[in-house]
Amino acid sequence: MERHIAMELARITEAAALEAACWTGRGNKHSADEAATMTIRRMFHSVDMDGTVVIGEGEMDEAPMLYIGEKVGSRRGPKIDIAVDPLEGTETVANGLNNAISVIAAAPEGNLLHAPDMYMAKLAVGPELAGRLSLNDHISVILAKASEILQKPLSEMTVSILDRLRHREMISALRDAGVRIKLLGHGDVMGAIEAAVESEVDMYVGSGGAPEGVLAAAALKCLGGEMQGRLIPDTTEEYERCIAMGMKDPLKLLTMDDMVGHGNVLFVATGVTQGDLLNGVRYLSNRRAETHSVIMHSLNGTVSYLRTIHHLSGAKIGTIAEAAM
Numbered sequence: 046m047e048r049h050i051a052m053e054l055a056r057i058t059e060a061a062a063l064e065a066a067c068w069t070g071r072g073n074k075h076s077a078d079e080a081a082t083m084t085i086r087r088m089f090h091s092v093d094m095d096g097t098v099v100i101g102e103g104e105m106d107e108a109p110m111l112y113i114g115e116k117v118g119s120r121r122g123p124k125i126d127i128a129v130d131p132l133e134g135t136e137t138v139a140n141g142l143n144n145a146i147s148v149i150a151a152a153p154e155g156n157l158l159h160a161p162d163m164y165m166a167k168l169a170v171g172p173e174l175a176g177r178l179s180l181n182d183h184i185s186v187i188l189a190k191a192s193e194i195l196q197k198p199l200s201e202m203t204v205s206i207l208d209r210l211r212h213r214e215m216i217s218a219l220r221d222a223g224v225r226i227k228l229l230g231h232g233d234v235m236g237a238i239e240a241a242v243e244s245e246v247d248m249y250v251g252s253g254g255a256p257e258g259v260l261a262a263a264a265l266k267c268l269g270g271e272m273q274g275r276l277i278p279d280t281t282e283e284y285e286r287c288i289a290m291g292m293k294d295p296l297k298l299l300t301m302d303d304m305v306g307h308g309n310v311l312f313v314a315t316g317v318t319q320g321d322l323l324n325g326v327r328y329l330s331n332r333r334a335e336t337h338s339v340i341m342h343s344l345n346g347t348v349s350y351l352r353t354i355h356h357l358s359g360a361k362i363g364t365i366a367e368a369a370m
Contacts (some may be wrong), residue, residue, distance in 0.1 A: 048342075050092065050093075050094060050122070050123075050125070050151065050311065051311050051313060051340050051342065052340070053091075053092045053093075054092070054149045054151060054311065054313040054340075055313045055315070055338050055340050055351055056088070057084075057085055057088045057089065057092070057149065058085075058146075058147040058148065058149055058313050058314060058315040058338060059147075059315050059336045059338060059353055059355070060084050060085075060088055061080075061081040061082075061084045061085045061131050061132070061147040061315070062081070062146075062147045062315040062316065062317045062325075062326055062336055063326055063334055063336065063355060063357075064080040064081055064083075064084045065077045065078070065080055065081040065131070065132045065138055065145070065147065065317045066138070066317050066318070066325065066326035066334075067080065068080060068138055068139065069138050069141050069317070069318055069325075069326075070138075070139075070140065070141030071139065072139050072140070073139055074135035074136050074138065074139035075135075077132055077135055077138045077139060078131065078132045078135045081131035081132040081147055081317075082102060082110045082111055082131040082132070083110060084131070085111065085129060085131045085147070085149075086110045086111050086117075089117035089118060089127075090117065090118065090119065091119070092117075092118050092119065092122070093118065093119050093121050093122035094117075094118035094119065094121075094122035094123055094124075094125050095116075095118055095119075095120045095121070095122055095123065095124045095125065096116065096117040096118040096124075096125045096126075096127045096151070097114065097115070097116055097117070097124075097125070097126060097127065097154070098111055098112065098113055098114065098115045098116075098117060098127050098128075098129060099113060099114075099126045099127065099128060099157045099158075099159050099160075100113065100127075100128035100129065100130075100150075100157065100159070100160055100256040100259055100260070101113050101115065101127075101128075101129055102131070111129060111131065113159070123153070124153070124154035125151050125152065125153060125154060126151065126152050126153070126154055126155065126156055126157035127149065127150075127151055127157075128149070128150040128151075128157050128256065128259055128260050128263065129148070129149045129150075130146075130147070130148050130234070130256065130257065130260060131147055132145065132146075132147055132317065133145065133146050133147070133148055133232070133233070133234050133235075133257065133260075134146065134231050134232055134317070134318070136231060137230075137231045137232070137317075137318060138317055138318060141318070142230065142231065142318065143232075143318055143319050143320050143321070143325075144229075144231060144232035144235050144318065144319075144320040144321060145231075145232075145316075145317040145318040145320070145325070146232075146234065146235060146314045146315060146316055146317055146320065146323060147314065147315050147317060148234060148260055148312075148313065148314040148315075149311075149312075149313050149314075150259070150260050150263035150264070150305075150310060150311065150312050150313075151310070151311045151313075152263070152305060152306055152308055152309065152310045152311070153306070153308040153309065155306070156305060156306025156307070156308050156310070157259060157263075157304070157305060157306065158259050158299070158303060158304045158305070159290045159291065160255040160256050160258065160259045160276075160304075161255060161276070161278075161283070161286050161287055161290055162254065162255065162256060163254075163255055163276060163277060163278055163279070163283050164252045164253065164254065164255065164276075164277040164279070165252060165253065165254065165255035165258040165274045165275065165276050165277060165299075166180060166251075166252045166274060166275045166277060167180075167237065167249065167250065167251065167252065167253060167258050167261075167272065167273070167274050168180040168187065168248065168249070168250055168271075168272070168273045168274075169237035169238075169240045169241070169248060169249035169250075169261060169265060169270065169271070169272045169273075170191070170240050170241070170247070170248045170249075170270055170271050171240050171241040171242075171247075171248075171268070171269070171270045172241065172268070172269040172270055173194065173195060174191055174194060174195070174247075174248065174270075174271070175269065175270055175271035176271060177190070177194055178190055178191060178248075178273075179273070179298075180273040180274070180275060180298055181298060184215055184218050184219065184222075184250065185218060185221075185222060187248075187250075188202070188204075188219075188222050188224060191247060191248060195247065197247070199222050199223045199224050200223050200224070200225075201225075202224045202225065202247045202248075203224065203225040203226070203227055203245045203246050203247055204219055204224050204225070204226055204227070204246070204247060204248050204249070204250055205226075205227040205228075205229055205236050205239060205240065205246045205248075205249045205250075206219070206226065206227075206228065206229065206249070206250050206251040207228075207229050207230075207231075207233065207236065207251050207252075207253055208228040208229060208230055209251070211252065212251050212252070215250065215251060216228075219250075225245075227245075227246060232320070233253035233254055233257040233258075233261070234257050234260050234261045234264070234314075235314075235320060235321065235322060235323075236249050236253075237249045237257075237258075237261035237264075237265065237272060238261055238264045238265065238268070238322065239321060239322065240265075240270060241264075241265050241268040241269065241270030242268065242322060244321065244322075252277060255274070255276055258272065258274045258304065259304050259305065260312075262274070262301055262304040262305050263304075263305050263310045263311075263312045263341075263343075264312040264314075264341055265301070266301055266305050266310050266343045267310060267311075267312050267341035267342060267343040267346065267347075267348065268341065268346075268348070269346060271301055272301060272304065273298060273299065273300060273301075274298075274299040274304065275296065275297070275298055275299060276292075276295050276296065276299070278295055278296075305343075309342065309343055309344040310342075310343040311340070311341065311342060311343075312339075312340075312341040312343075313338065313339070313340050313341075314338060314339055315336050315337070315338040316336070316337050316338070322339070323337050323338070323339060324337035325337075329354070332356065332357045333354055333355060333356055333357060334354075334355045334357055335352065335353065335354055335355070336351075336352075336353045336355065337350070337351070337352055337353075338350070338351040338353070339351070
């Protein structure tokens with residue numbers, strides 16, 4: 046994929062973040078999500094690509110914007126799969142909490158998994174553990190193997206997991222093992238990514254949305270980490286939906302290749318609220334605002350951080366960008 050597409054996608058997530066941030070702390074998650082979604086949908090069509098949304102806001106009958114299968118882009122560029130979450134952390138924004146982002150992943154056509162909107166069991170790790178653990182193992186076995194590979198006692202390891210009732214037994218097992226636990230209120234994508242960057246987190250476990258799993262897998266591929274997943278269809282209807290979406294075995298262990306393919310992957314995210322890895326939108330004097338984004342390429346492992354000052358006056362947003370390569 047052409048390098049300029051990454052910058053175009055960053056321009057889009059920046060605009061979505063600016064729109065969503067206006068709703069921070071206002072208690073209205075639907076308006077925040079709608080603002081980000083409408084902005085991304087409108088701006089997608091200015092990008093020279095022939096894109097198809099494979100992970101979006103739902104099926105065509107359920108989502109008027111950014112539905113699965115929707116065509117985006119000018120239709121004049123390369124054929125690209127698009128995974129998008131206009132606002133990951135709608136409740137986070139509504140309640141003025143941390144780690145909300147606007148995020149897009151892109152890969153050559155046919156590479157991104159058409160993940161249904163259901164839960165997925167996940168295991169995310171960084172480069173040192175990539176390819177050396179298995180989601181098929183019990184959490185106690187995973188921890189023991191990781192401790193040996195990292196040459197770090199369990200008492201010094203940190204595992205992140207969403208703070209949810211469904212994770213009660215796993216959290217208890219983590220406590221019994223003696224590891225530190227980072228309980229996440231929200232932020233499934235950034236929670237998984239944190240295991241592969243310079244942070245105290247050694248791995249991310251538990252279940253979360255399948256679409257978010259694919260988005261995180263795209264970032265982890267760029268970072269040299271690994272995501273493994275397994276879909277959790279709760280009903281016969283959900284199981285049959287997986288089959289209809291082309292999955293021969295909906296319960297199989299999903300590898301990185303299953304989720305993001307073999308080709309180059311782009312991952313772009315912009316902070317909406319303040320986060321551990323990305324600063325949120327910050328409003329400045331003279332009708333200006335600052336955004337902080339990350340752009341990742343799996344082909345060469347490049348991770349770039351982009352700080353942009355937006356001039357909000359006028360019909361169009363002007364920008365002054367400072368990139369840290």
